[in-house]
Amino acid sequence: AVFATLLALATAVPRPDSLDVVELLRNDRAQEGANYNTHVELDNGIIISETGTDEGVQGTYVFIAPNGETVEMTLVANENGAVFASPSGHLPVAPEPVQAIHPVPEHALEAIELASQLRASGVEWDEQGFVIKK
Numbered sequence: 128a129v130f131a132t133l134l135a136l137a138t139a140v141p142r143p144d145s146l147d148v149v150e151l152l153r154n155d156r157a158q159e160g161a162n163y164n165t166h167v168e169l170d171n172g173i174i175i176s177e178t179g180t181d182e183g184v185q186g187t188y189v190f191i192a193p194n195g196e197t198v199e200m201t202l203v204a205n206e207n208g209a210v211f212a213s214p215s216g217h218l219p220v221a222p223e224p225v226q227a228i229h230p231v232p233e234h235a236l237e238a239i240e241l242a243s244q245l246r247a248s249g250v251e252w253d254e255q256g257f258v259i260k261k
Contacts, residue, residue, distance in 0.1 A: 147171070172197065182206070192217075 153168040167175045177186035183205030192198050199215040211218060251259045 149173075177202075 150170040151167070152170055153166060155164070155166040157164045161179070161181050163177075163179045165175060165177045167173075172189065172191040174187070174189040176188075177184060179185075184202065185204075186202045188200045188202070190198055196217075197215060198217045199213060200217070201212045201214065203210045251261075253259055
């Protein structure tokens with residue numbers, strides 16, 4: 128009975144109307160120790176090109192979006208972190224800084240300056256703003 132139930136569930140699973148068969152056009156891979164190079168191209172427009180070394184990883188990734196646009200992403204990752212970019216313009220861009228409509232009050236500037244001086248002299252604060260005594 129359990130087998131029949133599992134068989135019935137397996138045959139009831141929805142399947143896509145058509146399965147796209149993708150042809151591998153290029154598959155170049157090399158690795159020596161921590162260093163590697165990968166370049167893969169599929170006939171559906173997907174391209175993966177990546178190089179890794181002890182210093183980090185650089186890569187380019189291309190695919191076709193559902194709306195037909197070609198999307199290109201690049202990655203540079205190293206000891207300074209990871210930076211993603213999109214030469215095709217598909218990553219969101221941070222807004223330009225907004226100019227303050229009012230000047231910073233004098234008492235606030237004085238408090239910022241005092242905090243800067245205290246920090247320079249070695250004073251530290253916890254998450255709640257209390258001075259950490261050493």
